[in-house]
Amino acid sequence: EAQVTQNPRYLITVTGKKLTVTCSQNMNHEYMSWYRQDPGLGLRQIYYSMNVEVTDKGDVPEGYKVSRKEKRNFPLILESPSPNQTSLYFCASSSSYGTGELFFGEGSRLTVL
């Protein structure tokens, strides 16, 4: 089954404790992206990757890091989480960015205390 898998789905952590949210897709998609969704603000892009070893900042990259060492994986790293990073995070992938369908993972709900 074609899918984008994120882990963890739910996480409560404390300020400053480094965490990684993993994202993996099995569709051989070149494009992958991370979004955060907050009430009233919609989905905002954090980082995106056009291919292996190619990443770029989205609209709200501050406080986040990413890497793309393999085509299927695109982890999101919060080096020192803060309460304003409490949000619902989505990973997504696409075979043809801009014209094709964007497939989303089920989301990771993160709370930073």
Next chain:
Amino acid sequence: RKEVEQDPGPFNVPEGATVAFNCTYSNSASQSFFWYRQDCRKEPKLLMSVYSSGNEDGRFTAQLNRASQYISLLIRDSKLSDSATYLCVVNMMDSSYKLIFGSGTRLLVRP
């Protein structure tokens, strides 16, 4: 001004009603347009692409008005299962490779 704006709703309609949402975008260079559907606490899923000539898929019709810079989504014969948030998505197809999401319009279909 937001790049993509939607009326947040909620639109509360009875089953069988016809309902329409609009979405305005600020950048006239925008090239690709989409409607995504998002159920509560779930991931967004593509509902339909919006072409210059319009696009119809069953009870759903999407249209693009470039002159006025908005896209629309029309749902005919609403079903209870249509209750969801509908996200308007715009892509400029420039070097930024950014998809801009609207905040969504919430639809509630009542029995």
